[in-house]
Amino acid sequence: MELDAKIPSGPIEKKWDKHRFEMKLVNPANKRKFRILVVGSGLAGASAAATLAELGYEVDCFCFQDSPRRAHSIAAQGGINAAKNYQNDGDSVYRLFYDTVKGGDYRAREANVYRLSQVSVDIIDQCVAQGVPFAREYGGMLTNRSFGGAQVSRTFYARGQTGQQLLLGAYSALNRMIDAGKVTMHPRTEMLDVVLVDGHARGLITRNLITGEISRWAGDAVILATGGYGNVFYLSTNAKGSNVTSAFRAYKKGAGFANPCFTQIHPTCIPVSGDYQSKLTLMSESLRNDGRVWVPSNPEDARAPNEIPESERDYYLERRYPSFGNLVPRDVAARAAKKECDEGRGVGSTGLSVYLDFAAAIERDGRDQIEDRYGNLFEMYERITGESPYRQPMRIYPAVHYTMGGLWVDYNLMSNIPGLHVLGEANFSDHGANRLGASALMQGLADGYFVIPYTLGHYLATGWQGKVATDHPEFDKAEEEVKAKVEKLMGIGGRTPVDVFHRELGQIMWDHCGMARNREGLQKALQLIPELRERFWNDVAVPGDSMELNPWLEKAGRVADFLEFGEIMCHDALDREESCGGHFREEYQTDEGEALRDDENYAYGAVWEYQGPDAAPKLNKEELSFEYVKLTTRSYK
Amino acid sequence: MKIKLTVWRQRNRNAQGAFKDYEVEASPDMSFLEMFDVLNESLISKGEEPVAFDHDCREGICGACSMVINGSPHGPRQGTTTCQLHMRSFQDGDHIVVEPWRARAFPIIKDLVVDRSSFDRIQQAGGYITVNTGAPQDANAIPIGKAEADEAFDYAACIGCGACVAACPNASAMLFTASKVAHLSLLPQGAPERRDRVRRMVTAMDGEGFGGCTNHGECSAACPKEIGQDAITLLNREFMRAGVSAK
Numbered sequence: 001m002e003l004d005a006k007i008p009s010g011p012i013e014k015k016w017d018k019h020r021f022e023m024k025l026v027n028p029a030n031k032r033k034f035r036i037l038v039v040g041s042g043l044a045g046a047s048a049a050a051t052l053a054e055l056g057y058e059v060d061c062f063c064f065q066d067s068p069r070r071a072h073s074i075a076a077q078g079g080i081n082a083a084k085n086y087q088n089d090g091d092s093v094y095r096l097f098y099d100t101v102k103g104g105d106y107r108a109r110e111a112n113v114y115r116l117s118q119v120s121v122d123i124i125d126q127c128v129a130q131g132v133p134f135a136r137e138y139g140g141m142l143t144n145r146s147f148g149g150a151q152v153s154r155t156f157y158a159r160g161q162t163g164q165q166l167l168l169g170a171y172s173a174l175n176r177m178i179d180a181g182k183v184t185m186h187p188r189t190e191m192l193d194v195v196l197v198d199g200h201a202r203g204l205i206t207r208n209l210i211t212g213e214i215s216r217w218a219g220d221a222v223i224l225a226t227g228g229y230g231n232v233f234y235l236s237t238n239a240k241g242s243n244v245t246s247a248f249r250a251y252k253k254g255a256g257f258a259n260p261c262f263t264q265i266h267p268t269c270i271p272v273s274g275d276y277q278s279k280l281t282l283m284s285e286s287l288r289n290d291g292r293v294w295v296p297s298n299p300e301d302a303r304a305p306n307e308i309p310e311s312e313r314d315y316y317l318e319r320r321y322p323s324f325g326n327l328v329p330r331d332v333a334a335r336a337a338k339k340e341c342d343e344g345r346g347v348g349s350t351g352l353s354v355y356l357d358f359a360a361a362i363e364r365d366g367r368d369q370i371e372d373r374y375g376n377l378f379e380m381y382e383r384i385t386g387e388s389p390y391r392q393p394m395r396i397y398p399a400v401h402y403t404m405g406g407l408w409v410d411y412n413l414m415s416n417i418p419g420l421h422v423l424g425e426a427n428f429s430d431h432g433a434n435r436l437g438a439s440a441l442m443q444g445l446a447d448g449y450f451v452i453p454y455t456l457g458h459y460l461a462t463g464w465q466g467k468v469a470t471d472h473p474e475f476d477k478a479e480e481e482v483k484a485k486v487e488k489l490m491g492i493g494g495r496t497p498v499d500v501f502h503r504e505l506g507q508i509m510w511d512h513c514g515m516a517r518n519r520e521g522l523q524k525a526l527q528l529i530p531e532l533r534e535r536f537w538n539d540v541a542v543p544g545d546s547m548e549l550n551p552w553l554e555k556a557g558r559v560a561d562f563l564e565f566g567e568i569m570c571h572d573a574l575d576r577e578e579s580c581g582g583h584f585r586e587e588y589q590t591d592e593g594e595a596l597r598d599d600e601n602y603a604y605g606a607v608w609e610y611q612g613p614d615a616a617p618k619l620n621k622e623e624l625s626f627e628y629v630k631l632t633t634r635s636y637k
Numbered sequence: 638m639k640i641k642l643t644v645w646r647q648r649n650r651n652a653q654g655a656f657k658d659y660e661v662e663a664s665p666d667m668s669f670l671e672m673f674d675v676l677n678e679s680l681i682s683k684g685e686e687p688v689a690f691d692h693d694c695r696e697g698i699c700g701a702c703s704m705v706i707n708g709s710p711h712g713p714r715q716g717t718t719t720c721q722l723h724m725r726s727f728q729d730g731d732h733i734v735v736e737p738w739r740a741r742a743f744p745i746i747k748d749l750v751v752d753r754s755s756f757d758r759i760q761q762a763g764g765y766i767t768v769n770t771g772a773p774q775d776a777n778a779i780p781i782g783k784a785e786a787d788e789a790f791d792y793a794a795c796i797g798c799g800a801c802v803a804a805c806p807n808a809s810a811m812l813f814t815a816s817k818v819a820h821l822s823l824l825p826q827g828a829p830e831r832r833d834r835v836r837r838m839v840t841a842m843d844g845e846g847f848g849g850c851t852n853h854g855e856c857s858a859a860c861p862k863e864i865g866q867d868a869i870t871l872l873n874r875e876f877m878r879a880g881v882s883a884k
Contacts, residue, residue, distance in 0.1 A: 051770040066691065067757050069797055070699040086777060122772060129773035131766045131826050133790040140780025158790060164698055165793060172765035179761045187754065210746055239693040273666040276675055279695045383717065386666070386725050449770045497681040499674070541681050548649060549747045551689055552681070 001256055001609045001620045006410040007111040012628055013093075016115045019411070020454055024461035031056030034460055037204050037219035039191045039246050041068030043163075043170055043441060044424025045225030047448030050173035053182035055453055060217060061174070061183055062206060064190045064241055064554070069171045072227055072239040073444060076163025077284055078147060079155035080441040082120040087144055091152040093117045099150050100439060101629040104404070104432020105581035105597060107259070107605070110628055111411060112429045119450040120442050124156055126449055130169040134158050147285075147437040155438045160284065160376060166441055170448070190554065191246045192482045194222055194253055194420065195474050201250075201420035202468045203475060205482045209554060212547035214483055216470040221419045221456060224250060225448065228403035228425040230263065232562045232569065233514070234506025236400035237269060237282045243558040244565050247407050247426050251568075255415040256408035256607035256620060258428035260565070261573035264435055264582045265515050267333035269399035270384055271353035280399040281384060283377055285437060288326045288333070290361040290370065291394065293317050295354050299344040305355055305393050316340060321637060329634075331434055331582055331595075334398035338515045339593075341397070348395050355393035362390065398515060402440060404431040404582065405572070408607045408622070412455035413447060418463050421456060423447035428605065433581025489556045490546050494539035498555045501536045505529070505559070505566055513570050518586040522574040526567060533563040568608050568617055575619060578602045592637075599631050638663050638729035640672065644688055645736045647745050650752075654745070656734075665725035669712065670695060670702060672724055690749040695720040697861065700796030703803070704749055705736040710800035710859045718798065718861040738799050740808035742846040753799050755845035756813060762841035763834040764817045766826050785823055792819040794862045801856035801864075807848030812856035814842045815872035816864055822875050832879035839876055 008019040026034070034057050038049040041063040049061040065071060083096040096117040101108055124142070128134065134156050135143045144153040158165040177183040188209040195203035201222040206215050229244035230236035251257045268283045294315045296308055317336060318325045328336075337354050346352050362370050367390060371378070378389045385395070406428040407415050413429070414421050424444040431439065512525035536559070544550045579588045579595035580602070588596040605622040640661045647654030661679075663672045670692050677687035693701040702719040706712035712722045727733065735749065743751040781789075795816035802810050818835050821827030827834070850869060857866050 047770070054769045065693060065699075066701065066753060067797065069757075069760075070693055070701050072694060072699070075694045075696055075698050084776070124776045125773050126768075126770055128776040128779060129766065129768045129826060131789075131793075131821050131824050133786050133793050133820070133824070134776075136781055136783045136786045138783045140782050141777050161698065161794065164796075165790075168793065172760070173768075173770070175757070175761045176765040176767065179763075179765075185757075187757075237696075239699060240695060241693050274664055276664065276667055276671045278668070278671050278674055281696050383714075383721055384668075384723065386723070453770070495682060495684075497678045499678060541684075543681055543684075543686050549689055549750060552687065 001416055001607065003256065003408065003416065003607055003620055003622045004410060005109060005622060006412060007109070008411065012111060012114045015111055016118055023454060023458035026457045026460050028056055032058060034058065034220040035060065035218070036221050036223060036456070037217055038062070038223045038225065039204065040071065040225035040227065040426070041065070041174065042071035042073035042225060042227060042424065043167055043444030044426070044448045045071070045223070046167070046170035046174045047445050048223055048225060048423055048452045049183050050170065050177050051449055051453045052456065053177035053180070059177070059183045060186060060219065062186045062189045062191055062204070064188065064209060066188050068174060068185060068187065069168065071167060072242050073167045073441070074164045075239065076441055077160045077282065079145065079157035079162045079438040080123065080166065080445070081147070081154050081436070081438045082124045082156060082442065083117055083154060084121050084124060086142060087153045089152045091154050095152065096120060096154065098629055100430070100436060101432070101626070102632075102634070103434060103436040105434050105634065106432065106599065106603065106626060106629070106631055107262070107580055107624065108430055108432030109605070109624060110626060115451070116430050116443060116446050119446045122450055123442065123445045127166060127169050130172060132158065132165050132169040150436065163441060166445065170445070191249070192557070193249050193478045195478045196253055196417065197468050197472055197474050198465060200418045200463070200465055203470065205478050207482070207486070210549050212545070212550065214479060214486070216475045216479060218468050218470045218475070220464060221421065221459060223421045223423060223452065224407065224426050225423040226426045228406070229565065230400045230403050232505070232566050233400045233509050234502050235272065235277060235280050237266065237280050240279060243561070245558050245561045247422070248561045248565050250407060250415065250417070250420060252610050253417065254610065255417050255420060256609055257405070257568060258408040258605045258607045258622075259405035259433070259572065260569045260608065261513065261576060261583055262404035262433050262581060263400055264330065264402040264404060265334040265398045266401035267330055267337060267398045268356065268396045270381065271348060271395050271397035272350060273385070281380070282399070282401065283381060283394070283396065285330070287356060287374060287377060290373065291326065291356040291358050292360060293326055293337070293354055293356055295340045295345040295347060305347070305357070314345070323637060331584070335515055335584060337396070337398055353395035353397045356396045357393035358389055359393070402435055404428065404433060404435055408605065412458065413451055414455065414459060419459060421452060423452060433583055485557070486546050486553070489540070489542050489553060489560070492537065492540050492542065494541045496539045497541055498552060498559050501532060501540060502559045502562070504532055505563055508532070509566050509569070513566070513573050516584045516586050517573045519574065522570045525570045529563065529567050529570070536560065536563055571617055572606055572608060575606060576602055597633070638665060638724065638727070640724070640727065641732040642676065643732065643734045644749070646688070646748055649747055650744050663724045665723070667724045668695070668720060669704070669706070669722040669724065670720050688749065689747045692720060697721040698796060700798035703738050703751065703798055703800070705738065705803055707734055710738065710803040711861050716861055716863045738803040740802045740847070742808065742810070743799060743802065753797070755847070756797050756799065756810070758845060759810065759814055759838055759841045760817065763830070763837040764821070766821060767830060779825055781824060789820050789823040792816045792823070792864060792868055795864055796862060798861065800859045800861060802847065804855040804859035805848065806853055806855065807851060809850045809856070810842050810845070810847040811850040811869050811872065812860065812864060814838050815868040818875055819868045819871040822871065831875060835872065835875040835879050
């Protein structure tokens with residue numbers, strides 16, 4: 001596999017400008033002759049589809065939801081970073097770049113991150129022009145807050161619903177282009193394969209989720225903006241429909257999958273309450289500003305939290321990290337909670353949670369102050385758990401939240417398959433081994449509004465190979481394969497519901513490829529997953545018919561892909577014999593239990609290449625070089 | 638807790654539907670949709686067809702879930718979507734009737750799943766500000782008072798679930814349409830197109846077969862984001878203004 005990142009030469013702050021000038025353009029009159037197929041309608045997909053249509057391209061946009069407005073970007077809470085320096089507190093493009101590379105534990109590509117920081121400022125301008133109601137000061141100016149991993153206030157927000165408001169902005173831009181006849185929207189349509197002609201991505205095979213009809217679409221380029229794969233763990237903060245299928249089918253057609261083991265576990269989520277649990281809900285990280293994390297010192301202690309005296313509580317974060325205390329970064333806080341629970345000190349009926357206590361803050365600042373700061377979060381917590389955090393400590397536990405890995409892309413956001421572009425969480429390029437808060441929204445919109453409109457034109461002007469129609473034999477082949485897979489799933493006639501397999505896979509992934517990994521566990525997972533997959537293909541129950549709305553068939557197809565994809569994650573985690581960011585290998589830690597990175601041997605992007613149904617994937621490497629941000633060790637003691 | 642369920646089953650848009658009874662063993666900590674997951678797994682294991690329903694984020698923001706529970710869209714708890722409703726809001730032995738959104742403009746696709754694409758078409762008819770991606774002026778060049786920005790946000794919080802339509806005796810989409818009109822007309826960026834926008838969106842709304850508004854206020858009572866009746870007042874004012882000052 002050839003991995004040329006195509007990073008422009010020259011100093012980092014000039015690369016994007018230089019590249020924009022050097023890229024070839026498509027004549028405005030010719031743009032309408034090109035049809036672009038966009039899969040996904042979240043921040044990255046909707047912004048790309050709208051912007052490309054504004055430029056004059058014909059766009060078809062596909063989403064599995066009933067409306068593009070329901071893509072999972074909608075659920076992002078906290079905010080979006082931008083190097084506006086409106087607060088005059090020392091922010092700059094360079095500082096955002098620096099924080100992002102460092103926060104990613106030096107496993108991201110410097111040139112991409114620098115460009116992301118550069119265009120971040122344009123995103124805010126664009127969104128305000130669209131009518132996104134960001135939070136403001138009384139004087140009418142935009143306000144900011146600070147977020148984890150940064151010492152400046154650069155996060156723009158819209159209450160706790162920033163993702164919703166940004167997505168509705170992109171959705172409105174998309175609607176405008178649908179109204180103008182430049183975008184054709186295909187909701188409730190799932191992409192089931194990408195079609196390659198002469199090695200270039202030239203089409204899609206989709207299933208209409210209402211009628212079951214399998215269709216072919218030919219285009220001049222394909223864009224995947226299909227989000228992350230956190231649902232491989234079954235329980236995550238992702239929406240129920242979020243899946244790896246589009247990215248995985250592209251992988252099977254030859255696209256490299258980079259750093260799949262880099263997953264982010266968020267420390268403050270509402271814990272699991274029973275076997276029936278279907279998803280996890282995030283509680284904002286900001287709670288750790290006032291909440292104190294603790295567990296009972298005695299694992300046998302079954303008393304209610306308020307009855308346990310101070311002397312018998314272990315405020316373990318304050319004890320282990322005296323200078324950062326409860327405000328250590330996400331990965332550190334998450335691992336520490338897991339350690340307490342693994343050692344039997346967890347609380348709640350399942351033993352899989354720790355206390356986050358506001359009693360001291362309420363006594364210090366008064367209930368009104370705390371209500372002012374966290375009222376809506378406390379209410380949400382009470383709605384889900386039936387317990388009031390004003391009267392007793394919250395119970396929290398870490399949960400899978402975001403995936404930094406994704407399809408490999410070059411500087412132009414094109415995968416190693418010519419014409420196949422990948423945007424947003426679905427690609428791997430910007431967050432390294434750990435994403436900083438409020439950077440996901442920034443990346444999705446940067447890719448869609450400000451990067452792909454330039455780089456796609458360059459591909460069409462230089463790499464395009466003439467028109468292709470859906471009667472090409474490659475479409476026949478791809479459609480047959482898709483239909484065969486649907487028929488195979490429908491024909492198994494098993495007794496076990498899909499979710500049973502999905503839960504079991506999630507448990508394997510969580511136990512062996514979750515917050516902490518080790519060689520033995522990963523090897524065990526690599527044994528267990530194929531066994532589970534075998535049982536799935538023999539005993540999964542898919543009720544109903546394939547030619548109608550069939551949520552169980554949809555789910556079965558997605559879980560079938562997760563059952564293969566989980567293995568690649570384990571291979572990746574096994575290969576990376578170091579600890580960095582969200583990837584913690586227990587064998588590689590300091591005496592004090594901190595992550596031990598190995599820059600000499602592992603400063604690369606691990607890019608996995610499909611080798612056939614029963615073969616282990618092949619590892620390719622993109623070596624990373626750090627010319628601007630000096631490699632240092634993160635410490636929070 | 639034992640729950641008796643009566644659920645609307647309908648194979649597809651054209652088929653005849655009917656209510657069917659089920660019994661489920663639930664836990665008070667389950668969400669309402671998790672109770673349906675449990676029901677569906679047991680149906681699948683018995684070789685029966687499970688109940689189709691829309692859902693996705695399960696945290697009250699995507700707007701996909703849509704069940705009429707004992708006659709109330711999203712059920713008994715105020716300001717709460719179906720996915721965030723928990724079984725502790727019910728009693729052991731309760732009998733719960735579950736129906737889909739019922740409105741001519743929301744045809745049933747299957748069981749509890751309805752087609753809400755009419756909402757998208759209303760948005761496409763002007764629910765946007767005409768601005769190309771590029772380099773608009775600096776974001777802070779448009780000062781907007783905090784009160785105005787907050788008010789615009791209150792309307793922009795609409796999740797497009799359609800509970801307002803399901804609750805309305807006329808199946809009117811006034812609150813949904815009004816939320817977008819109010820959001821954009823309260824902001825200076827939305828001003829240049831305000832007349833055309835409100836005319837086109839109202840025309841699209843009427844064309845989809847939604848009923849008229851006769852001020853029952855059921856929509857706001859059912860709205861999981863608690864969007865108030867003042868949105869409709871604002872819509873009417875914008876519509877009047879657009880008519881009076883035609884071109």
